[in-house]
Structures are given as C-alpha cells and as structure tokens.
Amino acid sequence: QGSCGSCWTFGTVGTIEGQLYRKTGELHQLSEQALVDCSWNMGNNGCDGGEDVFGYMWIMQGGGLPTTEAYGPYLNADGMCHADGDAMHGAAKLDYFARVPPSVSFLKYALAEVGPISVSIDATPPSFYYYASGVYDSPMVGEDGECKADPGSSDHIVLIVGYGQEEDGTEYWILRNSWSKYWGSEGYMKIASDQNACGVTNNPTFAVLK
Incomplete structure (x- = not known):
C-alpha cells in the first residue's frame, strides 16, 4: 500500500478476489485504486483511511469493482474517479456482504466456507x-506495549487467509498484510488465535459475488 493509508482497500479487494477464484478457478487482480478514488460518498477517505464495509457498499451501489487492467494501476495516492465506461468492463459484482460473529470457531468456519x-x-x-x-x-505482544484486543483500538485492516497449528500445539491465523512482501514472512504473519491477539476476531467481514 506504500505511504497511502489504503489498507482497507486491500482487505476489501482481497476477500472479493478470493471469492472470484473460488467461483472461476482463475486469479483476477481487482482495483484497490478504484476504491481509493471513488468510495468517498460512502464514508471512506482515500489515503486517509476507510472501512471495508463502506467499500462493499460502494461496489454494490456502483455496479461492481473493476479490474486493475481496466481501471489502471495502484498509484499510492488519491486520484480522480473514473469508474465508468470501459473501466467497468469485467467488474466483479457483489450480491451482499456480511460480518462474521466474533469467535475463533466462526472465523475458522468462514475461512473454510468462504475464503479470505x-x-x-x-x-x-x-x-x-x-x-x-x-x-x-x-x-x-507484551514486550513493547500491549497489542490491544478491544474493537476501539483497531487501526489497520488485513486479510486472514487460513489457520494452522505448530508442532507444540500453538494455534495461529495466517495473516496477509498490505506492507509488501518485504514485511514479515514474504508479506505474511502467523498470529496466535487463542487470545484474540490484536483483535483479529472482533470484526471480520466478507463479500459474496452475484
């Protein structure tokens, strides 16, 4: 995402790309930039932050989420909205979006049944x-100031793409961040799932394609 505060677009786009893959068997690159540029009327603020649910709402109202190829590349900056005409060719259309109840078991079920x-x-x-x-x-987490689990402390949106267990029995979520492949383990993190570390289970969301 670079220096643009657009993490929310990567969460929104990531869950929809996962749905597209499950539906078509093909990987489609959808446009984070379209959400940065165009979803202000839903309450998002481009590079100054936003919410995944507002992104879903714009996609549903605007007729879909365009591909990166059709809309244009990610700019790491606010741009002018042009989500119309040819830019909407092949756009992913949503039926609805939903929140996952805040528990480990519900999030595991959603990952298995829905995807990222x-x-x-x-x-x-x-x-x-x-x-x-x-x-x-x-x-x-406790070494340098506790990573808070309460919903009011959330300041970053990421994707949970799976879960697993270490040999010693420690269970974890597989988290994909938007800070490039140079962060973490090629852009991913294993984060403990038993204590709601950093608030992972507080407010999970996903969207379902038409």
Missing part, C-alpha cells in the same frame, strides 16, 4: 511492525 476474510486489528506495537517469523503471540 477481511479483519480489523491493532497494528501499533513496534513488535508487529518488525515481525519477521514465528507465531506472534501474547508474550511477544
């Missing part, structure tokens, strides 16, 4: 920013 899920988390601790490997859990 957009979640809001607290990503403020330096230990999160400098994560490189292993399971990010409560002992690590």
